[in-house]
């Protein structure tokens with residue numbers, strides 16, 4: 001049975017500030033909302049083709065910026081070698097993901113033909129390169145050439161609240177702000193995918209990437225990704241593993257619960273383990289995952305081959321909820337053979353090595369405690385627009401009258417990077433608030449910083465009881 005879908009895309013909504021955000025010379029400005037592609041069903045190849053056909057221009061702009069960046073930073077040959085190494089891991093996890101990328105390349109072919117790099121590498125290799133971006137750029141697994149231009153101040157803010165303890169109603173809310181450089185991540189699309197034999201999912205993502213930092217399926221399983229510990233190089237925490245852009249697609253399609261998703265992200269699937277002779281999933285570096293469904297939530301702190309899981313209550317939560325930013329907190333870790341060890345995940349980067357992340361963590365922890373019992377979709381959207389901080393005594397701090405706000409260069413839930421007043425360089429490339437109920441899933445999103453969005457957030461409802 002095909003489940004119904006209802007999209008609420010208000011023509012009067014949008015982000016008018018998108019026109020100020022950075023683009024490469026010769027590239028078009030961003031649209032005022034992520035392009036909504038509707039519902040896309042079929043094989044992975046077919047889903048990829050339809051994405052490419054409907055958003056070939058977005059696929060091309062993203063591919064061109066990231067291919068040029070990789071060649072310039074790491075060299076053409078090393079990047080080509082890296083593509084093969086990551087691709088082998090993706091194929092071991094789910095060959096359907098390779099077909100998805102081939103489909104995107106086919107569907108976007110006419111646009112990719114017009115790229116100045118069209119004769120340089122194949123369209124498929126360009127799409128594959130898009131899908132290794134966060135891994136190869138931010139969790140670079142080789143010592144040379146190491147271009148030390150990692151944006152150390154970029155991180156994400158997220159939380160999940162479960163049930164009618166933290167929330168006003170019996171539902172789960174999972175939300176995320178993706179803090180990153182805007183160019184080219186704001187060439188974004190959103191859609192509901194229905195892969196053959198798998199769960200339907202919603203995601204918002206830069207053109208050609210498998211998924212952005214949040215995906216949710218029709219079972220209510222939400223996956224959120226933040227950059228994790230910042231000492232990954234010192235701790236050899238990076239590897240040519242499975243890039244998370246694609247990992248998210250296969251986990252959303254296959255996992256019917258948070259527990260199943262956690263198992264796939266930590267141990268991998270039986271087919272992956274058989275193919276690679278590993279006992280766990282090889283990831284690409286230090287990433288934090290926030291996984292939730294209608295009854296539970298968990299944060300998985302990871303390196304390429306270690307992980308630990310924290311739960312509500314471990315860090316002073318007063319109910320069934322979790323906040324996640326960009327540092328590690330666990331005092332132990334499981335190794336590649338899933339054995340518990342005394343090596344703490346905090347060695348990969350903790351509150352002391354990443355004080356900005358710690359500050360943003362405290363802001364949302366205070367917010368959730370203060371609003372405990374009252375949270376709903378609208379309040380969650382307000383919190384993701386937050387420009388306030390708290391001091392050590394818990395006093396809420398706002399910017400003084402007449403001063404540039406804390407959000408300009410500060411550690412807040414909705415930061416603004418780049419010069420005042422437009423801050424064109426970075427901040428939230430998108431914000432999402434996903435609500436999972438027995439009746440189905442509601443996904444709300446913005447393009448760009450949520451504080452700049454005008455009108456109701458773009459929204460889809462999908463799941464068994466939405467009659468459209």
Ligand SMILES: [Zn+2]
Nearest residue numbers: 407414449451
């Ligand atoms: Zn803001």
